[in-house]
Amino acid sequence: MTAETVIGAVGRQAEFRTCQYTGLKVDAGAQALIKANAVAAVVFLAIGGLMGLLVALTRWPAVHLLPADWFYLILTGHGANVLLFWIIFFEIAVLYFASAVLLNCRLATPKLAWLGFVLMVVGALMTNVTVLQGDSSVMFTSYPPMQAKPNFYLGLVLFAVGALIGCGIFFATLVIAKEEGTYEGSMPLVTFGALTAAIIAVFTIASGAIILVPAWLWSLGLISDLDPLMYKVVWWAMGHSSQQINVSAHVSLWYLTGALLVGAKPLSEKVSRTAFLMYILFLQLASAHHLLAEPGLDASWKIVNTSYMMYLAVMGSMIHGLTVPGSIEAAQRRNGFNRGVFEWLRKAPWGHPAFAGMFLSLIFFGFIGGISGVVLGTEQLNVLMHNTIYVPGHFHGTVVAGTTLAFMGATYLVLPLIFQREIIWPKLAKIQPYLFGVGAAGISLFMMGAGTLGVARRHWDITFTDANLSFAYSAGAFLMMGLNGIFAVIAALGGITYVLVVVGTVLFGEKIKGGHKLTFPLHSGGGATASHYGSEGTIKLPGTIILVAIFFVCFVLYYFINWKYLSELWLFR
Amino acid sequence: MAATPPEQRIWWNEPIERVELVWIFIAFLWGLFMFCFMIAWHFIGQQNLSKEAYRIVPSAYEQKVEKFAKQFQVREEQGIPVVKPKPGEDVYLLARLWQWWPVLELEKGQSYRIHLSSIDWMHGFSLQPTNINISVYPGYEHIISLTPTESGQFGIVCNEFCGIGHHTMTGKIYVTDKKQAEAGQRLAEQR
Numbered sequence A: 001m002t003a004e005t006v007i008g009a010v011g012r013q014a015e016f017r018t019c020q021y022t023g024l025k026v027d028a029g030a031q032a033l034i035k036a037n038a039v040a041a042v043v044f045l046a047i048g049g050l051m052g053l054l055v056a057l058t059r060w061p062a063v064h065l066l067p068a069d070w071f072y073l074i075l076t077g078h079g080a081n082v083l084l085f086w087i088i089f090f091e092i093a094v095l096y097f098a099s100a101v102l103l104n105c106r107l108a109t110p111k112l113a114w115l116g117f118v119l120m121v122v123g124a125l126m127t128n129v130t131v132l133q134g135d136s137s138v139m140f141t142s143y144p145p146m147q148a149k150p151n152f153y154l155g156l157v158l159f160a161v162g163a164l165i166g167c168g169i170f171f172a173t174l175v176i177a178k179e180e181g182t183y184e185g186s187m188p189l190v191t192f193g194a195l196t197a198a199i200i201a202v203f204t205i206a207s208g209a210i211i212l213v214p215a216w217l218w219s220l221g222l223i224s225d226l227d228p229l230m231y232k233v234v235w236w237a238m239g240h241s242s243q244q245i246n247v248s249a250h251v252s253l254w255y256l257t258g259a260l261l262v263g264a265k266p267l268s269e270k271v272s273r274t275a276f277l278m279y280i281l282f283l284q285l286a287s288a289h290h291l292l293a294e295p296g297l298d299a300s301w302k303i304v305n306t307s308y309m310m311y312l313a314v315m316g317s318m319i320h321g322l323t324v325p326g327s328i329e330a331a332q333r334r335n336g337f338n339r340g341v342f343e344w345l346r347k348a349p350w351g352h353p354a355f356a357g358m359f360l361s362l363i364f365f366g367f368i369g370g371i372s373g374v375v376l377g378t379e380q381l382n383v384l385m386h387n388t389i390y391v392p393g394h395f396h397g398t399v400v401a402g403t404t405l406a407f408m409g410a411t412y413l414v415l416p417l418i419f420q421r422e423i424i425w426p427k428l429a430k431i432q433p434y435l436f437g438v439g440a441a442g443i444s445l446f447m448m449g450a451g452t453l454g455v456a457r458r459h460w461d462i463t464f465t466d467a468n469l470s471f472a473y474s475a476g477a478f479l480m481m482g483l484n485g486i487f488a489v490i491a492a493l494g495g496i497t498y499v500l501v502v503v504g505t506v507l508f509g510e511k512i513k514g515g516h517k518l519t520f521p522l523h524s525g526g527g528a529t530a531s532h533y534g535s536e537g538t539i540k541l542p543g544t545i546i547l548v549a550i551f552f553v554c555f556v557l558y559y560f561i562n563w564k565y566l567s568e569l570w571l572f573r
Numbered sequence B: 001m002a003a004t005p006p007e008q009r010i011w012w013n014e015p016i017e018r019v020e021l022v023w024i025f026i027a028f029l030w031g032l033f034m035f036c037f038m039i040a041w042h043f044i045g046q047q048n049l050s051k052e053a054y055r056i057v058p059s060a061y062e063q064k065v066e067k068f069a070k071q072f073q074v075r076e077e078q079g080i081p082v083v084k085p086k087p088g089e090d091v092y093l094l095a096r097l098w099q100w101w102p103v104l105e106l107e108k109g110q111s112y113r114i115h116l117s118s119i120d121w122m123h124g125f126s127l128q129p130t131n132i133n134i135s136v137y138p139g140y141e142h143i144i145s146l147t148p149t150e151s152g153q154f155g156i157v158c159n160e161f162c163g164i165g166h167h168t169m170t171g172k173i174y175v176t177d178k179k180q181a182e183a184g185q186r187l188a189e190q191r
């Protein structure tokens, strides 16, 4: 038996077209699947994003939109739709793109891939319907002993199985590409990054099964008891590593965008690939940083597992934080923007929404999501903001201003290259990443601000009107929540613009034919002038060095400010 | 390009750029420093979460709290006992749908062994405006030695979602200055 028969792909005659802009061979089967997954992603982003707006408007004290039961219901739906459904559908599209398209290969078993897609859609709908029926407002984390209806868990399990099939197709496609020799040498860096994401996804989904299947049986009454602490440990083995998937996926897209738009090539393949590898190797064990404020866990366990001695996964991201802008600077300097320290950056294609989305995502992910994440994940500092709205502030910096914005940017490449439609309303498309980026950065920062002042997360009424014992947060906290509301509206406008442009383009965009000039063009062959070894060989990167230095200073300052703040607390041992 | 296979087939032999090397080194040292600083804080810092915790049946914990409240109750507030334990003593706080029970009165500068547990769902002990946040589980009794460093009136908020009444779940801690406390005592004795 050859690998062919094992994979079950015998005899499929793939239909290929050649992309006129990149020269890549695109399998029609892969193309259809990428389209389907991307469309599903956008649909769930639209639903989940709207829910996010409703949540933020309720948490804006002056507006306080929804009643309490609806608030908790919609918040549960928001988390599930955006964090799971939007992101993972899009990631499946990325996996198919990075394997079949980038490797000029046919996709393994598209039929099975469609089955996976259907499972994901059914699962996502099932969970949504269950949440909307009420009685399942348990938040997407669903910590026991709080219990949702069985279909809530079942939907998530089905969705996860579908996603697992998607990962399998990705691996199989890599095998086929290797066997059929559709590319030379090693796989491209972007595919390598996607491979990291897929490997982590397998681990993630396994943990998900270990915890969600018992939870499902428990809600059916077949298991009598779930230990809440044990549940939380395993749940976060899924919940945290799925964030590592997001990071791998969006960093891959950063590299892809740099390559397609300015002709960037990695400074050194070795360093960038090692940095991806670190995500796999140093995926924190059982995601200890979600358990820093829990009873009975040993300090040395926490310290070792949040940091594995020296924060090696963080180091992976810090490396990409240099090599991504570094490769762009090097490419731009080769492109002739060589004056001064920052001409390369000023003259970057800021009017191209894919570039704008990518670069803003890079900045926000590092400065907001990254720094706050390390601080939040520090053993003692965690006590300052555990379960406050600082936590959603932090992860809107990673997963909204970082991942979501990067995915939005990448969409402006997918639309012309895969959907083969010219982007409708280019003016709107141009401002979209800025609008969403500013909104997302704003909600992240203001939620962090409010959390620093103590405001609880997942909380309907910070005035405590109905509480027996009264309590009042400071005026500053209310101000922060109000500002959060305002920036939520901006983010929502950015989100709506995105959905409009995507839907408009998919349905009504001009079909792209041979010889068509793109409104938002790709870079033409800057790679040709690249030097042989890492691009820097001949080029200095002062701009990137300054950017990275600013980042590092912010990081160190913010880190110590929080220790200062901690030292002023009551004493506890 | 990152979207195409590496230009050099043997890419792992390429030399690494100097900027990259320097940055990797800095990131490595910084990570190492942050790791060591967490350990150091256990020696130089006064804020470290205790790991002392025991498994306990929720109803047994409830009984302990009730006994404690009866023993040290000094007055009542909104139908909830206000309890003033002796400094250094064990103090029991109960989380349940939807209140923190009882109200505590502590002395500034004195250390107390605070027991935390829930008798139903998970809750979040969030002491405000001080901003100390600890998860509270049913079935686990968590003990921390807490020393208030300021006097006044403090709120306990629940910051772990615990159902439809979550936003009404509050508690209270009064912290008195030592002198103030003694004056109060004298007053009480005179009466």
Ligand code: HEM
Binding pocket: A049, A050, A052, A053, A055, A056, A059, A075, A076, A078, A079, A082, A083, A087, A139, A140, A141, A389, A392, A396, A399, A400, A404, A443, A456, A457, A458, A459, A487, A488, A489, A491, A492, A495
């Ligand atoms: C229009 C854009 C968005 C707005 C205005 C928004 C706003 C919010 C707000 C205000 C909260 C509630 C915090 C709380 O009460 O605890 C929240 C929670 C959350 N958001 Fe968003 N968000 C947006 C987009 C997104 C996206 C794109 C993602 C993921 C990719 C996301 C992921 C989450 C998650 C996971 C939670 C936590 C839910 C929970 O606590 O169970 N949000 N969001």
Ligand SMILES: [Cu+2]
Binding pocket: B096, B098, B122, B123, B124, B158, B159, B160, B161, B162, B166, B169
């Ligand atoms: Cu509670």
Ligand SMILES: [Cu+2]
Binding pocket: B123, B124, B158, B159, B160, B161, B162, B163, B166, B167, B169
């Ligand atoms: Cu609560």
